[in-house]
Amino acid sequence: MAKGGFPRGGMNMQQMMMKAQKMQQEIQKKQQELNETEFSATAGGGMVTVTVLGDKTVQSIKLDPACVDPDDVEMLEDLIVAGVNAALKEAGDTVDREMGRITGGMGLGF
Numbered sequence: 001m002a003k004g005g006f007p008r009g010g011m012n013m014q015q016m017m018m019k020a021q022k023m024q025q026e027i028q029k030k031q032q033e034l035n036e037t038e039f040s041a042t043a044g045g046g047m048v049t050v051t052v053l054g055d056k057t058v059q060s061i062k063l064d065p066a067c068v069d070p071d072d073v074e075m076l077e078d079l080i081v082a083g084v085n086a087a088l089k090e091a092g093d094t095v096d097r098e099m100g101r102i103t104g105g106m107g108l109g110f
Contacts, residue, residue: 026102027099027103030102031095031099033054034054034055034095034098036053036054037053037054037091038052038059039052039053039054039087039090039091039094040052040087041090042086043080043082043083043086044064044079044082044083046064047063047064048062048063048064049061049062049083050062050086050087051087052084052087052088053091054091054094054095056088056091056092058084058087061080061083
């Protein structure tokens with residue numbers, strides 16, 4: 001082992017810090033990009049379309065007029081919940097996948 005407890009040919013502390021700073025910058029840039037990305041999902045065969053941002057805020061909910069039945073409000077509520085959950089899942093999965101590419105699967109909780 002070389003001085004300082006690092007194996008010969010390994011990264012020194014300064015190189016590790018520089019690499020960590022670069023990764024942090026990439027993570028911040030990608031997080032900002034993903035926060036502004038729109039994700040859409042549909043429910044009920046396209047009767048409800050929900051769009052969310054990567055930061056998991058709902059941008060819009062579009063309803064096909066055919067699904068608005070005053071006698072069956074519960075079905076419409078279920079379709080909206082399903083659409084919101086599907087769009088949020090798509091956003092979350094994409095964020096996880098993109099952050100995993102940057103961090104090399106280190107599991108940093110993004």
